[in-house]
Amino acid sequence: MDKIKIISSHIAEESPVDRQERISWWRQDILRKAKILVVGAGATGNEVIKNLALLGVGNVFICDMDRIDTSNLSRTVLFSKDDVGKKKAKTAAERAAEMSVYPDFKVDYFDGDVVYELGDGVFRQFDVVIGCLDNLNTRLSVNKRCCLLQKPYVDAGISELACSLNVFHYPHSSCYACGVSSRDVAEERRIRYSCDVFKKRAIEEEKVPTVQISSAIVAALAVQEAVKILHKDVLETEVCFGKRYFFQGINNNFIDMIVPKKEECLYHNSYGDIIETEFTNKVRLRDFLEYVKEKNGEEYTLEVGSELKFVISANCRSCNKEIKFYKPAHRIYEEDVYCEECQKAGKTTNGYTDYKYVLDFCHDMEEKDILDMTLEEIGIPKLHILSLRNKDDKYIFYELSGDIKNVMPNIY
Template sequence: MARIHEYEWGEGVFTLLSWFRKDRVKNARVLVAGAGALGNEVIKNLALFGIGNIYVCDFDRVEITNLTRSVLFREKDALQHGFKAEVAASRAMEINPQIRITPIVGNLFSEIGLGLYRAVDVVIGCLDSRLARYQLNRMALRADKTWIDGSIENLTGTVRVYAPGVSCYECGLSREEFSIIMLRTGCADVVRAQTSQGRVATTPISASVIGAIQAQEAIKIIHENEYDTPDLPYTTLKGKMWRFEGLTNTTNTYRFASWKKTCPAHDCWSDIVEVEALSATMPVKEALGLIRSTLGARAAEINMMNNKFIEMIVSDHPEEFRVMVPESRLDDLIERTPELHKLSRRTLFHKKFYENIDDSFPFQNLTLEQIGIPRFDVIRDIRLMTSNEL
């Protein structure tokens, strides 16, 4: 029997494709946002293709209802309330032990650093809400990356590919859709617990079909830079929508590109200064000092545009509660704290927060990660109008 190091995954199979580049696939990096039914299919297919480095992000846990549509989950995962990202990563590496899959349990907007988005070749969205797509679109465009969106409902599914300069999710939103997203994000001074998503009827077949097309598009995009000529041996869905209708056994491809010059989502962060010594585990005081010395500035001010630091919340009664957490972790804290959870059902909470962090910030010994800046992030110093990569 051949040992694992005596063969290379896909040799003599995918290499029969004239355009397939084994080394490019082996060294590729792909971020998969969402590890539910669609995410399971995408991760499984990427593992079978031999994508060398896969990052899986999901904050949710496996439930019994997931088992009917998720090939990587088992009954014991639901009974043990395992995190979807961790379970999916472990099972996919059983399929292909020659790849590396990194699970990230958290929010794709506030707990994945922009540096990771910049490092990957393509992003795949396997999400179930407009808000999550809105957030992923902004992060992908900041990092100048193409992302592949998939959605399923009933026997129907769609795949859209959004690429910088070609198409943007936010540009294609209707006024009503945008209003719903703004309602979900809430105002700056009011905590709004995220409403639970209503269950949508889906099937393992629609998930399998759409997940397969998403993975196939990722493989194509990974190979794009191999070809110096525009005459590629394949086409992609950039600026298009591919629709599968299982009820009538039909598929169609539509032009689906919208790119408005005034869209605020087109905020590509460039001219980034990489500072090897800067770390998310560094205290605020040291980080500010390092930024000043690196850039030769008298002052530095970090803008917490993704994740404000919440010192305190105040109820309408009024009652004050010292919380000391990033905004992204506030809802979870309220849910886990009986007194806050009970009170949140009867009143609104207002926040005392810090959006800009400078020498006047009173909690200088907290680390960047503790105040809400994730690992591998890119931070923007608004006083210097530059960015510094952690």
């Protein structure tokens, strides 16, 4: 009997992460320092966020633009009946903070359109990006930013009892887009945009038939990959990037395949050196261009890329009259492209319309008024990274780093 030690005082002091720390290679300090970006706080996002909080990951950023719906409740561990109607991202962040094993867990959230309103600089701050999305459009946009900033991208998908997991790290492997056909990309555009450039308000998106257990399986696999990626310097087995795993729960088939790097993939670009600035997206375009000119001793042109078209005017789809917009295309809906009279008369017609837009912004641009607009007004999100080009086509990249406190007040 004298061999039995009373250890009850010990139990009270036991660490909540004791069991995982017993894994020989486990480094809890790596997880505590880690920063993970979770895009999508639906069924899979809920499971992923729960896993991260319980593992003791120190910093989590959650993105979602939707509100909680009754139909979510059977699949969302972080939401309860009283949450119906509340914002998913904010609610998930609050629950994650309650659930974390650490009181100093840091969580921030973004409640908006990831494709157009989340700056590329956000992605720069994170070690791993986990996509818990239900549509190709947002997946491709997240993939684009992961390529530009060379971040590991773990993408989870579900359908009925099946789930798929994609793990990429461009330029070390292929990217998500390498495995997507151009036909699927075209179909996705057809669903979301009119035949010219404007957004459709009501999109014909299909509701995926699925169940919580599929989310739980794929979320566990996704977070396990993230844990391994974070431990890459201490793990003997290397994480395989450029791979797709598919689990069919109906017959327990588990297959993995390599996604080959496509030479002609349009997503294989990365930013060069990024220069931090104290600016936010509230700076006037004129002042920003002035600053860049002063710093570099020559004029630079701000290039926003074809996805961020700034529309000056478009012709009414019905009577062809010119309508002034001075707005980025992503803030204009298809039905806005009718003049007031035609809207009142209920005249509608489909088809392509002419529109005038800007992709390059510089001091000597034709539409001088635009120089007095803020970067936010021309469509640049907070904490974005801006590409500037001089007359010799040399590029420099400036980040609106002044926004970091606005975008992630807890993490920073």
